[in-house]
Amino acid sequence: MVRLGLLAALATLAVAGGTSSAVVDAPCLQTGGKVAHYCGPASASLSVFPGVAFRSGSCARKVVNGVHLLQVRIGAKALDGSRTNDGLRLFSLGMSDSRAGSLVTYYGSKRWFGRVVSFRSEARGGTFVTQGVSGSRGYATGSFRCS
Numbered sequence: 001m002v003r004l005g006l007l008a009a010l011a012t013l014a015v016a017g018g019t020s021s022a023v024v025d026a027p028c029l030q031t032g033g034k035v036a037h038y039c040g041p042a043s044a045s046l047s048v049f050p051g052v053a054f055r056s057g058s059c060a061r062k063v064v065n066g067v068h069l070l071q072v073r074i075g076a077k078a079l080d081g082s083r084t085n086d087g088l089r090l091f092s093l094g095m096s097d098s099r100a101g102s103l104v105t106y107y108g109s110k111r112w113f114g115r116v117v118s119f120r121s122e123a124r125g126g127t128f129v130t131q132g133v134s135g136s137r138g139y140a141t142g143s144f145r146c147s
Contacts, residue, residue: 028058029073034080035088038073044091044144048136049107054091059125059146068097070121072144075106084109093128093144095119103130103142112136 028039040058057074072093078086085106093116095101101116114130117139125145132138 031079034078035086036077036079038075038077041147042072042074042145044072044074044093044142046091046103046105046112046140046142048112048138048140049105049110052089052107054089054105054107057091059144070095072146074144083111085111091144095121101128102133103128103140112140114140 030037030039038057040056042055042057042059044054044057045052046054054074057072059070059072062069062071070093072091074091075089076085077090077092078088080086087109088106090104090106092104093101094103095116099116099119101119103112103114103116105112112130113132113134113136115133116128117131118129120127124147125143127141127143130140130142132140
């Protein structure tokens with residue numbers, strides 16, 4: 001069940017056509033071999049990985065059936081289903097205006113999965129608090145910038 005929730009979070013903006021949308025920092029994705037690399041000016045940090053800067057990604061905002069969605073994707077995603085993301089850095093935050101959201105991060109073959117419990121959005125970024133799920137324990141704080 002958690003796996004489905006994470007897949008839903010990663011696919012937040014891949015939802016149905018025919019809806020109005022506004023995109024900020026249009027998503028950029030380059031694939032090569034078995035890796036998808038996100039690109040763009042977005043950056044982020046997360047307290048469970050002190051001193052680590054997630055860089056090279058994008059933020060996308062979209063409205064689907066009246067629900068505002070935000071997806072922040074930074075770094076690279078292994079496409080082989082690796083449990084450690086093949087050691088690649090990845091930051092993926094998905095939020096809806098109902099304040100429901102999730103976070104998936106990888107750094108140095110370690111992962112953090114979290115449920116967003118607090119979120120503050122600003123014009124070009126935001127801050128958040130997540131509670132660990134699926135083996136991730138405790139709470140983490142973080143921030144992101146879209147440009």
